[in-house]
Amino acid sequence: MKRMQADNRKQEQGHKVIRLRMDAGFFFERAVRSLDRHRYDKALKYFRLAAEKEPDNPVNQCNLAGILSEMGRFEESNEVLERILQEVDSHLHECYFYMANNYANMDDFEKAEEHCLRYLEEEPEGEFSQEAEEMLEMLAFELGRQPRRPRVQPRNRLLRKHEEARECMEAGHFLRATRILEKLVEEAPDFLAAMNNLALSYYYTGELDRAMKTIHQVLQKDSHNLHALCNLAVLSQYQGQVEQRDRLVGMLKKWAPFHLEQMMKLATTMGVLGEHQEAYRLFRHLLKLDPAPDSSLYHYVAVAAFNIGEWSFARKYWRVARELDPKSEVPRFYLNQLVEAESSLQRLPSISYHYQLPFEEQLLQLDQQQRRSIPEQIKQNPLIRSSFFWALNHGDRETKLQVLQVFEWIRDGEVEEVLRGFLLKENEDDDLKRIALYILREIGIKEPCRARLDGREVMIQPYQLAQELPHWLQAWRQVLDRCLGRMAGEYDQTQMNDAEIIWAEFLRQNQPNLPVIRKVEGWVAALEYVVAKLHGLPLTYQGVARKYDVSSSTVGRNVRMLEEVCKVYRNNTH
Template sequence: MRKQYADVKDRTKGRKVVRLRMDAGFFFERAVRSLDRHRFDKALKYFRLAVEKEPDNPVNQCNLAGILSEMGRFEESNQVLNRILEDVDPDLYECYFYMANNAANMDQFEQAEEYLIRYLEKEPNGEFASEAEEMLDMLGYELGRQPRRPEVKPKNQWLKKHDEARADLEAGHFLQATKTLEQLVEQVPDFMAALNNLALAYYYTGDLKKSVQTINRVLDSDPNNLHALCNLAVICQHRGDTDKRDQLVEMLKKWAPYHLEHMYKLATTMGILGEHTEALRLFKQLIKLEKNTDASLYHYAAAAAFNTKQFHQARKYWRMAQNLDPGSDIPGFYLKQLEEWRDCSPERVPTVSYHYQLPFEEQFMRLDRQSKAIPEQVKNNPLIRSSFFWALNYGDRETQMQVIQVFEWIADREVEQVLKSFLMKRDEEDDVKRLALYVLRQIGAEKPYKAILSNREVEIQPHDLSRELPSWMETWEQVLECCLEGMHGHYDITHMNDAQIIWAEFLRQNQSNPPRIQKVEGWAAALEYVVAKLHGMPLTQERVAKKHEVSSSTVGRHVRLLEKVCRVHRERSSFSQ
C-alpha cells in the first residue's frame, strides 16, 4: 500500500499538522528497519501490526512466523503458519517446510518428519525439496530408523506439459512454448504459473497486447501475484504508461519476498525499471543468502552498482563473475568498458543491461568478425534470441534488416515461423518484408509464403518469388550469374564456389546500404578478378575488363571494394586448412 498523508489544521495554533495514515506498508517498513538493527522485539511488534492491518496478506503472516522462529518462539511460529494454510492461502505449501524446521528445533522429530512428507508430496520439485530430503535423512538418524520418504505419485500430465514449456522458454524456443502453454491454460484455466509463463512467452516474441491480457487474467484471480505485477510494470514502462508504472513500483517496493525465486524476480524487475538503488539492495541480499552464487548474480549486482555510479563496487562484482565463469567473454567485456566509461561525461555513460549477455550492438559486431563461431551461441542463448525477436518487432529499418540476416544463419523452425508472421504485419515496410522472403527461400522454408505487400495479402509460389524480391537483390543475382557464366569452362568448382561466397559476404556486409549496380558486367568482372587473384591465377584487370566489355577503371573501382572481403575469406580459408 502507498503511504498516504492528510493535512489537518490545528485549531488552537492555526498551523498545519501532517497526520500519518499508518497502514500495513508503514508497519512493514518499520519492521524491516528494526530487523536491520537486530531489534527483534520491535520487529515482532511491527509485523503483528502489519498483520492486523492486512490479515489476508500471506507475506505479512510469513514474516511474522519468521521473526517468531528467529526469536526461538517456535510453537507460536507454527501456529501462525498453520493459520496461513487454513485461512489465508492453502496452496502456500512451503509453510510445511517452515513448520518442520520449527518442530525439529523443539525436538519434535516425528512431527517434523510428517510436515516434510506433506511438503514433498505437494511440492516434489519445490524450492526446498533437496533440503527437505536431507532433513528427512537427519531425522531418520535421530529416530534410529530408516528415513521416511513421500509416497511417489504419478505426475499430472499437465504438470509435465508445463515442465516442457518452461524448458522451451529457457532454450529460447518461444513459439513452441507459447503453443504448449496456450493448450495448457485452456485445459487448466486457473494454473497461475502457466499463465505467468504464457505472458512471458508473448512478451519475448513482442506480442504485448496478449501479454497484458494474460497478466490481467492472473491478477483477476490473484491480485498479489508478484510475477504478474512485475511483468505488468515492465510492460507499462515499455508502453510509456508512466502513471501505472509508478503506481506498481511503489507497491513492489513494499514487498519483502520470502523466497529466493521471488527476490530474484523483484530485483531484476527493479533493475529493468531503472530503480537501480533498490535493485542493488536486493542483489546484495541475494548474494548473502545464496549458498552457491553463480556468475550471473554477480553480473546483476555489478550492473546495479554501475548504474548507481558505484564503479569500484561494480568492478569488484564483475571480477567475482569472471572468477566463477572464466570461459565467458561477458565479465571481461564489462571490466574493459568500465575503464573507458569512467572517463566519459555523465551524459555519455550508458545504462548497463541486467541480462547476462553482451550488448546487442556488440553481438552484431562479433557476428561480423566471427560468423562461424557465434551462430551456435545465438541458437542456444534464449536472451540473445529474444533480443533479436524484439529488434525485429520494434527496431528501426536497418536493425530489422540486420536481424533478418542473422536469421539466415540460425535457420531453424522457429526462425521460419517468426519470419512468416512478420510478413503478415501491415505496418512493416515492404522492402524489409522482401528481404525476409529472400531469407525464407534461402533457408528452404516450406512454401508457399503469405505476405501483405502494398497493403494487400498475397500468396507467393516459388516461381513468383523473384518478382517480390527487392530490385537491388534481383540485380545482385544477375551479377553472380554473369560472373559464373563467364568463369564456366575456365575455372573449377572451388573457384566458382569462392565467387559465390565472396559476393554473398560482400552483400551481407552492405545489407543496410546495398551498392547501386548500374552495369552488371562491371561487378561480374571485378568478382572474377578477385577470385583469380585469390588463387594466384595470371589474370589482369585489363584482360577481364575486355572479356566483359567494360573499362578497366570500372573494374579497378569495384575490385577495391571487394578486396576487403577477399582478404577475410583468404584468412578463413588458410585457418581452416
C-alpha cells in the same frame, strides 16, 4: 508555564509541526533498512508494526512470517501463517508450503509432510509444486519409509509438460514453448505457473497484447501473484502506462519475498524497471542467502552497482564473475567498459541486467564470424535468441535488417516459424517482408507461406519466392549468383564463401542507400577482383574487365566502393 510560553513563541514565529505519516509503508521501509544492516530484531519490530497497520494485507503478514523464519523462530512464523489462512486469505495456499519448511527446520518431519501434502492437494500445479514433491521425497527418507502422496494426485503429466516448456524457454525455443504452454493452460486453466510462463513466452516473442491478457487472467485468479505483478509492471513500463507502472512499483517495494526464487524475480524486475537502488539491495541480499551463488548473480549485483554509480563495487563483483566463469565474455566486456568510463570521466547510460553482451555488440561479433560457422552458443543461447525476436518485432528498420541477416545464418526451424509469422504482420514494411521471403527461399522451405503484401493476403508457393524479392534485391542478387557461377571451377569453396560474405556485408552497410545497378557485370567483375586480391591471386582491372566485357574504369569505381568492406573483413580474418 515556561513550556507553554515557549510553545506560544514558536507559534507566533510561524513554526509548524510536521507530522510523519507512520503507515504500513513507512514501517516496511524501516524494516528493510534494518535487514540490510543485519538488525533482525529491529526488522522484526517494524514488520510487526506494518502488519498491525494493515492486518488484512497478506503481503505484510507473509513478510512478518518470513523474518521470523529467518531468525529461527519457526513456531512463531507458523502461528502467523496459520492466522493468514484463518483470518486474512484462506486461499493463500502457499502458506502450507512455508509451514512445511518451518516444521522441517524444527525436525518435525511428520507435520512437515502433512503440510506439504496439504499444499499439493490445494495447488497440484502451484508455484512450489515441484519443490513440494522434492520435499516429500526428502521427508520420506528422513522418516525411513516410502513417500506419501496427496489424496488428489498432482497431474504428473501436466507437470512434465510444464517442465518441457521451461526447458524450451531456457534453450531459446520460445515458439515451441508457447505451443506447449497454450495447450497446457487450455487443459488446466488454474495452472498459474504455466500461465505466467506463457505470458513470458508471449513477451519474448513480441506478442505484447497476448502477454498482457494472460497476466490479467492470472491476477483475476490470484491478485497477489508476485510473478504476474512483476510481469505486469514491466509491460506497463514498456507501453508507457506510467501511472499503473508507478503504482505497481510502490506495491512491489513493500514485498519481502519468502522464497529465493521469488526474491530473484523481484530483484530482476526492479532492475528492468530502472529501480536500481532497490535491485542492488535485493541482489546483495540474495548473495548472502545463496550458499553457492553463480557468476550470473554476481553480474546482476555488478550491474545494479554500476547503474547507481558505485563503480568500485561493480568492478569487485564483475571480477568475481570473471573468476567463476572464465570462458564467458560478459564480465570481461563490462570490466573494459568500466575502464573506458573511468578514463573518460563520463557517466554511461544504464546497462541491462541480462547475463549477455549488449545486442549491438552481439551483431558486431556476428558480422566478424564466418557466414556459415556461427558458434553454437549464439544459435542456442536463449537470451540472445530472445533479443533477436524482440528486435525483429520492436527495433527500427536498420536493426530489423540486421536481424534478418542473422536469421539467414542461423537457418533453423524456429527461425522459419518466426519469419512466417513476420510475413503476416499488418504494419511491417513490405520490403522487409520480401527480404524475409528471400531468406525462406535460402532456407529451402517446402511448404507454401501466407503473407500480407501490398495490403492483401496472398499465398506464395516455394517456387514463386524468387519472384517476390524486392526490385533492388533482385538485381543485387543477380550479381552474387553470376559471380559465383563464373568463379566455379577457378576458385575454391573458401574463396567463394568470401565472395558471399563480402557481398552480404556491402549490402547491409549501404542499406537503404544502395547505388543503382546499371550493368550487373560491372559489379560481378569488381566482386571477383576484390576476392582475388584478398587471397593474393594475380588479377588486374584490365584482365577482369575483359572477362566480363566492361570497362576498367567501371571495375575500378565499383572496387573502390567495396574496398571498405574488404579492409574490415581482412582485419577480422588475418
